[in-house]
Amino acid sequence: MDKYTYILDDNQKNERIDKVLSSLNGEWSRTQVQQWIKEGHVTVNGSAVKTNYKGSPGDEITVTIPDLVELDVLPEEMNLEIYYEDADVLVVNKPSGMVVHPAPGHTTGTLVNGLMAHCTDLSGINGVMRPGIVHRIDKDTSGLLMVAKNDMAHENLVQQLVDKTVTRKYQAIVHGVIPHDYGTIDAPIGRDKKDRQSMTVTEENSKHAVTHFRVIERFNSFTHVECQLETGRTHQIRVHMKYIGFPLAGDPKYGLRKTLDINGQALHAGLLGFVHPRTKEYMEFEAPLPKEFLEVLDYVSKSN
Template sequence: MENIHHLIQENEKGSRLDVVIASIQEDWSRSQVQQWIKEGNVTVNGNPSKANYKSVPGDEIVIEIPEPEALDVEAEEMDLDIYYEDEDVLVVNKPKGMVVHPAPGHLNGTLVNGLMAHCKDLSGINGVLRPGIVHRIDKDTSGLLMVAKNDLAHEKLVQQLVDKSVTRKYQAVVHGLIPHEYGTIDAPIGRDQKDRQSMAVVNNGKNAVTHFRVLDRFKDFSHVECELETGRTHQIRVHMKYIGFPLAGDPKYGPRKTLELGGQALHAGILGFVHPRTNEYMEYQAPLPAYFEELLTDLRNNR
């Protein structure tokens, strides 16, 4: 059983308890939170409360997260696009539209379900709902992920992420014409105080650094390569919006009028890391998905 503590802030004054809690972590659904409240897993200042309780600044919320049962996540046969696999690690190319790991209320059809059918040995460090998952990419972002097949591999791969030694290069299409060829965005990212479901550049956020270079320019858009130094939630999407060039097709961070792409034009095309057992550097490259290539062709034709 894991306990999460949350102190109600001034900007959350008057908000419903279930809304506040659902905004703490992006993979918590409101219906799941309401179930926790109903079952008595949530207290306000030490007392059970109701979902429609209006929050008061200074309220101490404690959420007891029930341990997920092993049976919660089922193996599902999927046609996975695997680039590399051995006894320790696996590199997979995730398609656009697929969620990486299950969350309460969303237990099927994720990459983890497919991985569990593909191989029985995945590290257990992240628990039942996220076996083997070392890092994530968003549902509508395509591209390469490394997966740990045992705890030793998991710890070593996570350490490389902490040390910022993993190569992670993405391609994106953004609104606007970026005037310079190269740039670095060094701006901290945390929860958006106005919208707890979104991330934003905020003063008390976590350190976040993105390097970019322009690959091509079109009439109203730029094609860029972004390299992550850190890996914050929605980092590239938040950083490119912050400098005035939001991602095309992004329903959360893009402009109101954007391209209909079924999500942001973002692809994790290059992934490189040191193998946790052999200490050899390995790098993989996944080509742009068809929709992304078609988008670039359309933009070139409409210069």
């Protein structure tokens, strides 16, 4: 366990502590410093502070870096569908049915297991259970994910998500016939008080959430839509489409009681675009609809 101590001078007054520490030590990313602050590894004059604490000249800042925790998640050889890879980033097409990252009691068969076998240089910012993971999609959602191979790339890609400059378009099949061609759902999402495992549209303890959609094709009882995320809340598309009365087909959590008998919701993250953290070039990738989605599309089209 390493310990570092800094005394602030006039040049650092009124600066956020996370920004100050990341500039004082060039090897620490701001995201990593924020994590240490939240975990209580950073003190100012002997007391814990929040990430938005602004320093004063003479403040004594102590950073106690915790020992690295050995990752007890083992690499597993998988036939991953890699769309792009270089020294900084990787884009992978996740199949439906695969969990993105391990959780206690579930440490095998995840995308992270496969990534660890594919490459050893993954960003550690998100912790030992989520190396390289910048964002995620649900187990039964297929599609494209960007993965960071170092902390610089991770911090840059996260900032792009915060700045809402990442392009994320999904295709979905929903119950009901949506009458208008385009729409925007601007409704905050938070935990459901009645079911803590579910999310819902609520004003209490919620976060701003915006989803744009357009109709691709209408059927007798279903609609094929494209949804574009402006924000990235947990289960956002599933919750928002349910909120406006058009829940996703096959959705076991937010769908209708009598929904299609398929393996999870008909949702595919088909298009992903972002600016490369190092080259600053805009890159865009598109994954075709998987076989399972096409089968559902064929079924609902025949319902006309």
